[in-house]
Amino acid sequence: MIRTVLLMLAIIAAPLSAQDTMPPAPYAYTQLEDPALEAKATELMSTLRCLKCQSQAINDSDAPMAGDMRHQVRTKILAGEEPEAIRAWLVDRYGDYVSYQPEVSSTTWPLFAVPALLILVALLILLRRVGKRRMEGDE
Incomplete structure (x- = not known):
């Protein structure tokens, strides 16, 4: 009985602990090579709220989730997407709270x-x- 409970707890806890042990996404802490594109990404990231931190912008946060969001922003900027389209995508994905500039x-x-x-x-x-x-x- 105890083994079954411990096994169930291990199965439930494994995915939760894996999130913080995964390596950061490539663009989480690496800037884009093109300074103009990085400036666009940085400007957008300063207007987006980290969902794990207490109202800290994703470009200032060390939370793994903020790193993933920085990676997403930089990847989409690199792909040629406009900052407002990226903001709209993030708002659709995470809700109005993610943006410091709610519509x-x-x-x-x-x-x-x-x-x-x-x-x-x-x-x-x-x-x-x-x-x-x-x-x-x-x-």
């Missing part, structure tokens, strides 16, 4: 609307209070 969509519109609404409410409250004070001062 307004059905899932992200509250991020843009709620702060504007709060500012509007604060302005209305301020105007009402200033109006009341002026009326009290006139009397």
